[in-house]
Amino acid sequence: MGIFQKLFQAKDQKARRQKFIAGMAKTRKAAIRSLKDVLITEKAIDEALFSKIEEIFIMADIGVDTVIRFIASLKDEVKKRKMTVPRDLEDVIVDQLFALYLNDEIVDTHIRFNEQGPTIILMVGVNGTGKTTSIGKLAYQLKAEGKSVMMAAADTFRAGAIDQLKIWGERVGCKVISKNPGADPSSVVFEAIRLAKQESCDVLLIDTAGRLQNKVNLMRELDKMNRTIQRELPNQIYETYLVIDATTGQNGLQQAKVFHEVTNISGIVLTKLDGTAKGGIVLAIRQELGIPISFVGLGEKITDLDYFDIEDYIYGLFADFFE
């Protein structure tokens, strides 16, 4: 049995998978021709087939350069193995996707908790990707795991952002540290860390304002928050998650590059994966910058945040295989 078959027949993860199917299944309605169709209907492995596979990958926003490289390595593999039947490509494609994501590393995307003192999780990203909502969901999950959680409203810019976080705080049942709108975000961070230490809180989630990566001043502001954290909690590792909306196209790569330069991104939270968008740009980000995906947002409910699992994701990408 090939990897492909194994991946799609594993019974133990079925329940988890159902969520992914439910989340990502809507793509079936989309105009994208499924990979399965292509591999079944095409008679030979030729340029026409490769260009159809290319289309499917590009339509998933995987990123032009990554797709071109992917197709090239697929072609090599076909040549090496002297393959002639399109259907046999299934395994190779899944295999190569795994290789592309794993990149010969053991990818551990779990939160690294500090043994002493609070563990900081800083949420960053461009406007409207779902930072505040992801914090709410993450806080809920961490509390369910038995951690004590606090939130810091360091988005002092967007109207209503502080209120939004406070509502999440009430829902989850955790303290929200905030100042007035327009306050220096770093001062909120400073105050929140002080309180988190004082109250021996396990995790402090910091919500930051959405900022486009080409806004130099806003990126400096983020740098300042970073330095505040490093100064207040020296030699402690902390997680910085870049929140990326699944509908984002090629600009996602640029977002990751610039944010990574300023804040050293430890993982990605891929949100809104319950729409028809596949968020393939995260694969390009992983390939080009090595940043793994840590969490995925699969719906509107407070429980709709999951640890990222590459198998589930690839499964979601090609769920149409089972029709």
Add this chain to the structure above:
Amino acid sequence: MAFENLTSRFQMAFRRLTGKARLNDNDIEEMLREVRLSLLEADVNYRVVKEFTEEIRDKALGEKIMKGLNPGQQVVKIVNDELKALMGTEAVPINLKDSGISVVMLVGLQGTGKTTTAGKLAQLLRKNEGKNPLLIAADIYRPAAIDQLQVVGKQLDIPVFSLGNERDPRDIVKEGLRYAAKEALNLVIIDTAGRLHVNETLMDELTDIKKIVSPDEILLTVDAMTGQDAVNVASAFHEKLAITGCILTKLDGDTRGGAALSVRKVTGIPIKFAGTGEKLNEIEIFHPERMASRILGMGDVVSLIEKATEEIDENEAMSMMEKMMSGSFNFNDLLKQMKMIKRMGAFSGILKFLPGMSQLANSEKVDDKQLVYIEAIIRSMTPEERRKPELVERSSGRRNRIARGSGRSTTEVNRLLTMLEKQQKMMRQMVNMSPQQMEKMSSRMTDPMGYDPKKK
């Protein structure tokens, strides 16, 4: 960045294709491949790209190559013209009633910027159309969405109608309209909740609201950074609601915004406004013709083409280029080049005009004011000195005289000499260079033309 790679790829393609009279199959294929990649990198939908490049192929074949352009540039010109035609040549105005209450509904996915846009739009229409707007808070789902709209309303001094988040949005808009009538407000902008186009319950809610308020405009907010999915989203909203226009948000980012083209081509809906910043006055009437070259990502090539066809005497430009390539470039030529630059506006324009030089064009480093000084220095030279730069180079007496005559320092005169020398050298090198070497050279050179006015 992808853009830079593309530009250099283009220039290589250009260099291979010169001196032909008509476009043939090969030229077109080669350039269309680049165009295709460029559009995909800009997030234009795969199918839209495919269809679009097919159309271009037919149009381009056999087309006469314009004087001053090479075949590659000619293809880009055709692509750009078609893109412009597709995007629409003029801004499409918003449809509002002359009398009575005009209603605008804002719809879209979560996080595309509806609430911010509602405020911006109200402010813009108050200013431009003299309307008295009311904002209706119909997003009862997202925590604090109503607060957000209220804060925006307060900042702009525009009333906000809300019934909190316990009431059904259908009731909210109904009562909101009544409130507008009572308060003699004549523009209502409805901020609806962000929703996925596949969420049937919420999409039905929008259909109901539409029935209740019979809007003059239903505007879909589209995040300029959206990828391939833009087509699905826009089609779904359009099918359900027959939207009348789009607002492209977050256009102040560094995205190329290909989603705009996809949406336009697939739905035919015009883009009416663009959000261009965080401040509440940062919204603009959308000018489609400016978007075409941004999406194509070949701004320099396109503006070269436009300038070559409009402002520059082609023959003059060509002979200038030949002159530069031959390496016998003197102060007269430099002065002529200056004049050409002046006619074209920005200094970077001329750099971009030269093949392989666009990477060197850094308008931040050489501003237009410096050109005036350079001209003054050259004008203080004798005709012979302008022809033979080595005369100036050899004699410090001449350099001092020129400095005095032009009112600039001798250091600046020296720097101008270095600049000319570097340019000559670069031109000589470029003639025999492979594209790869050229790229290497470009990346090595940090200050364009060796003249940095900030070095005082």
